[in-house]
Amino acid sequence: MRVAVSGAGGRLGRALVEALEDAPFAGPFGPIRWRRPDYDLDDPGAAGRVVARDRPDVVVHAAAWSDVDACALDPDRAMRRNAAAVGEMAAACAGAGADLVLVSTNEVFDGERDAAVGYGPGDATGPLNPYATSKLAGEEAARAAWAAAGGLGAEARDGPLAPDGDPASLPAGRVTGPQLAIARTAWLFGAPGADFPSRILAAAGRARAEGTALSLVADEYGTPTYLADLADAIVEIIGAGAFAGTHHLVNAGPVSRAAWAREALALAGVRVETRDIPQGSFARPSRPPRAAVLRTTPLPSGEPMRDHALAMADYAPRLRRWLASGAGPSR
Numbered sequence: 001m002r003v004a005v006s007g008a009g010g011r012l013g014r015a016l017v018e019a020l021e022d023a024p025f026a027g028p029f030g031p032i033r034w035r036r037p038d039y040d041l042d043d044p045g046a047a048g049r050v051v052a053r054d055r056p057d058v059v060v061h062a063a064a065w066s067d068v069d070a071c072a073l074d075p076d077r078a079m080r081r082n083a084a085a086v087g088e089m090a091a092a093c094a095g096a097g098a099d100l101v102l103v104s105t106n107e108v109f110d111g112e113r114d115a116a117v118g119y120g121p122g123d124a125t126g127p128l129n130p131y132a133t134s135k136l137a138g139e140e141a142a143r144a145a146w147a148a149a150g151g152l153g154a155e156a157r158d159g160p161l162a163p164d165g166d167p168a169s170l171p172a173g174r175v176t177g178p179q180l181a182i183a184r185t186a187w188l189f190g191a192p193g194a195d196f197p198s199r200i201l202a203a204a205g206r207a208r209a210e211g212t213a214l215s216l217v218a219d220e221y222g223t224p225t226y227l228a229d230l231a232d233a234i235v236e237i238i239g240a241g242a243f244a245g246t247h248h249l250v251n252a253g254p255v256s257r258a259a260w261a262r263e264a265l266a267l268a269g270v271r272v273e274t275r276d277i278p279q280g281s282f283a284r285p286s287r288p289p290r291a292a293v294l295r296t297t298p299l300p301s302g303e304p305m306r307d308h309a310l311a312m313a314d315y316a317p318r319l320r321r322w323l324a325s326g327a328g329p330s331r
Contacts, residue, residue: 001025003238004056006089007063008033011191012103012227016060019231025239032056034063041065041081044088051092058099058238061089064135068107071131072285082134087141090180094149099179101234101243102142106186106222106250107132111289115221115254118295121184121246129286139182146180179244183234186250186294187260190227190315192322196257197264197315201323204265204272216258218276221291223250224260226311233299240300248294251308263309267316268323 003026007013013035020031032054039046041063051059064082065071071078086102093100109119110126127133189195200214207214230249237243255263258276265272279290296304 001027001058001238002032002054002056003058003060004032004034004050004054006034006039006059006061009035010062011194012062012188012230015190015227015231016062016234019228019235023235023239039063041085044084047085047089047092051089051096051098055096056098058101059089059093060101060103060234060238061086062103064103064138066131068129068131068288069285071134072129075130075134078130078134079137082131083137083141086138087145090142090145091148094145094178094180097178099181099238099243100142100146101181101183101238102139103234104139104182104184105132105135106184106292106294107289108136108139108184109289109292111221111292113291115291115293118223118254118293119248120295121248121297128289131286132289142180142182146178149178179242181237181243182246183230183237183249184246184294185225185230185248186292187222187224188227188230189224189312190318192318196224196260197268197312197319198322200261200264201268201270201319204270208272213273213275214261215277215281216261216274217279217282218256218258219290220257220279220288221254221293222257223252223254223294223296224308224312225250225305226308226315229305229311233305236299236301243300246297248297249305250294250296251305251311252296253307253309254291254293255308260308263312264319267312268319270323 003020005013005016008017017031017033020026034050039050065078090100108125108127110128125136127136187196189197192198204214229251233249237247262274298304
């Protein structure tokens, strides 16, 4: 099976490539890597060219403009990169008979429900910011391309094939015709220096140097998700053969930003005074949802993804090595 990954040079793209290299169905040469300048979200013809050239069986579209605040400052560019480019990729895949796995976000939901309940694949969306609006538009563009091509689309898990998003209702084995899967995720971590735990450790170093308390947002809730776990989940879904539908792929155990920050500090052995503050205390261009917690959908194995605390424990040695390298704050 020829599997291509767009955005292969990004954090998630690299994790996907690594996971696919270990997947027996990806073949002896591993995944096809699409990255700039070969594949550029700003180029309307790029998707058609790379799909026609490489003839993949499956495309994992991980390329996106994920800078939430930058999207708020330039919403037209956000729509180009996160919506129009997705539509082009979906049309190219559907036209070539290739399956598509589109990576999307929890921010398509407004986050106004109880964090303990979480959003399922069939729940009503309601984006609050330009990034989320562009990502939801990308989902809709992919569905429209699939509807036009007559393939098995991302509504399957929420419709007759899969009531309540139950993957057991999906047909076993590979299906006839191209499939569309939308994989929503949230709060990705796993690349020291670029993720939330690393930023918290850097902020802790600055707070200690200045003799101030580290401010932590206590009223924003989400589902931290380890990049390696997400990549493995996507690979498992592809390997199962029948995967059309909307999947919520996050580590279990929703937490507040403040609680997650304290986990990172404890695992890294960094001691600093902290204080809880409300989300509105930070002035920023983009408004994130208060509690866009995703309710996990089971993997083909029938098991959900593991608790984020277990993933954080596995990630801790990388964080500590990052600190020891001098890139982060001293303890």
